[in-house]
Amino acid sequence: MNVELLKGIGPKTSKILNKLDIYTIEDLVTYYPFRYDILKRTDMSKVMDGDKVILDGYLEEDAKLFRYGRNDRMTFRFFSSNNIYNVTIFNRGFLKSKLLVGTNITIMGKYDKKFNSIVASDLHFGLLPNKTEIVPIYHITPGITSKQLNEYVNMALPFVNYIDSYIPDYLEEKYNFDTKINAIKELHNPTSTNNFKLALSRLKFEELFVFMMKMTYLKNSRKAKDGLMRNVDYKEVEDFINNLPFTLTIDQLSSVKDIYNDLISQSRMNRLLQGDVGSGKTIISFIALYINYLSGYQGALMAPTEILANQHLINIQKIFKDYDIKVKLLTGKMKSSEKKKINEELKNGNIDILIGTHALFQDDIVYKNLGLVITDEQHRFGVNQRQSLKNKGITPDILYMSATPIPRTYALTIYGDMDVSSIKTMPSGRKKVITNLYKEENIKDVLEAMYKELLSGHQIYVVAPLIEESDKSDMENTSALEEKMNKAFGKKYTIGVLHGKMTSLEKDKVMEDFKNNKIQILVSTTVIEVGVDVKNATMIVIFDAYRFGLSALHQLRGRVGRNDLQSYCLLISDKESKRLEVLTKTSDGFVVAEEDFKLRGSGDLFGQRQSGDMNFKLANIKNDFNVLLKAKEEAEIYLKSDVDTNKIVKKMLIESTNLD
Numbered sequence: 017m018n019v020e021l022l023k024g025i026g027p028k029t030s031k032i033l034n035k036l037d038i039y040t041i042e043d044l045v046t047y048y049p050f051r052y053d054i055l056k057r058t059d060m061s062k063v064m065d066g067d068k069v070i071l072d073g074y075l076e077e078d079a080k081l082f083r084y085g086r087n088d089r090m091t092f093r094f095f096s097s098n099n100i101y102n103v104t105i106f107n108r109g110f111l112k113s114k115l116l117v118g119t120n121i122t123i124m125g126k127y128d129k130k131f132n133s134i135v136a137s138d139l140h141f142g143l144l145p146n147k148t149e150i151v152p153i154y155h156i157t158p159g160i161t162s163k164q165l166n167e168y169v170n171m172a173l174p175f176v177n178y179i180d181s182y183i184p185d186y187l188e189e190k191y192n193f194d195t196k197i198n199a200i201k202e203l204h205n206p207t208s209t210n211n212f213k214l215a216l217s218r219l220k221f222e223e224l225f226v227f228m229m230k231m232t233y234l235k236n237s238r239k240a241k242d243g244l245m246r247n248v249d250y251k252e253v254e255d256f257i258n259n260l261p262f263t264l265t266i267d268q269l270s271s272v273k274d275i276y277n278d279l280i281s282q283s284r285m286n287r288l289l290q291g292d293v294g295s296g297k298t299i300i301s302f303i304a305l306y307i308n309y310l311s312g313y314q315g316a317l318m319a320p321t322e323i324l325a326n327q328h329l330i331n332i333q334k335i336f337k338d339y340d341i342k343v344k345l346l347t348g349k350m351k352s353s354e355k356k357k358i359n360e361e362l363k364n365g366n367i368d369i370l371i372g373t374h375a376l377f378q379d380d381i382v383y384k385n386l387g388l389v390i391t392d393e394q395h396r397f398g399v400n401q402r403q404s405l406k407n408k409g410i411t412p413d414i415l416y417m418s419a420t421p422i423p424r425t426y427a428l429t430i431y432g433d434m435d436v437s438s439i440k441t442m443p444s445g446r447k448k449v450i451t452n453l454y455k456e457e458n459i460k461d462v463l464e465a466m467y468k469e470l471l472s473g474h475q476i477y478v479v480a481p482l483i484e485e486s487d488k489s490d491m492e493n494t495s496a497l498e499e500k501m502n503k504a505f506g507k508k509y510t511i512g513v514l515h516g517k518m519t520s521l522e523k524d525k526v527m528e529d530f531k532n533n534k535i536q537i538l539v540s541t542t543v544i545e546v547g548v549d550v551k552n553a554t555m556i557v558i559f560d561a562y563r564f565g566l567s568a569l570h571q572l573r574g575r576v577g578r579n580d581l582q583s584y585c586l587l588i589s590d591k592e593s594k595r596l597e598v599l600t601k602t603s604d605g606f607v608v609a610e611e612d613f614k615l616r617g618s619g620d621l622f623g624q625r626q627s628g629d630m631n632f633k634l635a636n637i638k639n640d641f642n643v644l645l646k647a648k649e650e651a652e653i654y655l656k657s658d659v660d661t662n663k664i665v666k667k668m669l670i671e672s673t674n675l676d
């Protein structure tokens with residue numbers, strides 16, 4: 017039912033409501049307050065200077081009005097609980113005729129202890145009710161107040177007798193949940209703190225239950241679906257592993273086994289390979305591509321940047337040099353004639369493995385028989401790309417690799433539709449990266465430390481302050497820093513620059529020179545953030561470190577410490593040193609992620625996935641994590657049980673499969 021059909025809501029109001037994405041009365045009643053003001057008389061004995069207070073009482077005198085320009089100010093003496101306060105309120109001049117001596121009012125405002133005065137932000141006529149009143153506050157848009165919105169909701173509520181509940185009856189009983197409509201009513205008009213809490217937890221549980229149902233259902237249905245059953249002997253994989261230039265760690269080996277089992281089984285692989293920076297995920301992806309190749313399918317490895325794609329190409333060619341496997345590179349910036357040629361070869365099956373950026377899955381790219389897709393740094397690969405694969409009508413096995421260390425419980429929940437393999441141990445011989453914090457004014461110490469490192473023949477990354485506005489400032493930014501570095505070290509060492517405005521050819525050249533130690537100091541923006549691997553680089557200096565999230569800094573730090581040399585990370589920041597200290601204390605990506613999670617919420621951590629798949633009205637992954645776990649448990653039980661999946665849940669599940 018359209019909101020306009022409500023008496024009292026005309027076309028004008030309905031237009032305003034539309035702006036809030038409210039079209040139907042169901043939309044209206046599920047437009048929840050985002051916070052509540054608790055209307056309770058402030059206990060003045062506990063109030064500090066500057067606190068917000070709510071007081072009721074009466075005017076000791078008629079209000080005095082002062083006008084200046086378009087604005088006005090009223091003042092009056094106000095009696096409340098045996099005290100008299102001087103009250104000022106702005107731009108309520110239109111109320112003057114009602115603010116007479118003896119009138120009962122309630123004011124909200126800020127208390128100034130010294131002058132025993134209050135600057136009121138709000139004023140109501142009448143005294144406070146004796147019991148605590150909870151006032152819902154909604155996100156609004158010009159033309160409507162929070163109070164009006166609540167009134168509209170209350171006009172709509174009687175017309176909504178029933179609203180689809182996604183919680184099965186037996187769970188409503190188990191948890192003593194009220195009906196959905198009653199819970200909704202309670203949220204808009206809280207009757208008591210306790211009732212409110214119950215209602216809120218019911219509605220949050222429902223959101224998270226729906227989410228976990230989708231995840232679990234996806235996982236189960238994927239399992240049942242026909243995948244590619246490959247016929248590869250593990251002996252062949254073992255031979256390949258034994259030919260590698262190093263011995264795999266135990267976690268690497270068990271990840272390989274997980275992937276092997278997925279690939280030879282009938283169900284489709286949807287696996288997340290998780291491991292801190294430098295833990296050695298790349299080689300696992302090569303092994304997976306090898307298994308896939310042995311079984312006669314094409315494979316694709318997608319990297320988030322061209323630099324990384326290039327690096328993967330070089331590395332895989334090294335690893336595959338004794339094998340007859342055709343590997344090619346495809347990036348967005350290649351000439352269209354080149355792309356055409358690659359596409360031809362791909363269609364004919366003359367390419368076994370294609371490495372590249374997002375270009376790998378553009379509309380015009382056609383594979384002959386794509387069997388495996390691997391994406392490096394999964395957090396950059398959103399639901400959209402998954403969708404585009406599906407649109408191509410291919411459902412290959414998928415392996416995601418991510419260095420964003422998501423705590424296991426979160427991973428199990430957020431990535432609930434995926435299987436997870438984790439690499440926890442680093443290849444042996446690695447030393448902890450020593451991380452230190454510096455203030456701008458101590459830049460001399462930084463330069464000295466850099467010089468020492470250069471003298472011992474090592475290379476250094478310098479990360480320029482992050483500027484978000486435009487690529488131009490990004491460029492200016494790096495060149496300013498380049499100049500600084502040139503002044504300090506230019507006589508003896510070569511300084512290179514990498515920034516977003518460069519062509520991929522230019523970038524490759526610089527990267528190549530850095531790898532070959534023709535460049536000793538590489539000044540860059542965060543284009544080097546993920547994956548780049550230069551073993552002789554043992555120091556990373558990060559300017560304006562406070563601009564980065566802890567996880568991002570941890571990723572950057574992962575650029576160094578890639579062998580048995582002692583490496584260093586120098587963070588320069590005049591701000592937020594307390595937050596940054598976490599990094600000086602731990603090198604465990606999981607601990608860093610936990611801290612980041614605590615400080616900044618999950619938005620950063622889960623990137624696209626969070627914004628796309630997890631739009632909750634009430635629940636919050638971080639704060640309601642325990643509810644989420646409960647919802648996961650119940651969803652799993654429910655899907656396994658014989659309880660008839662009721663119509664609503666079925667409908668929801670069908671809708672949800674669009675996710676995959």
Ligand code: ADP
Nearest residue numbers: 262263264265293294295296297298299443549
């Ligand atoms: P990440 O997990 O961050 O992608 P990489 O795959 O780039 O890490 O590996 C980091 C470095 O460690 C690479 O130079 C790689 O060759 C090396 N490496 C990987 N596995 C091992 C191992 N088992 N023993 C020694 N070095 C390894």
Ligand code: MG
Nearest residue numbers: 297298392547
């Ligand atoms: Mg990597």
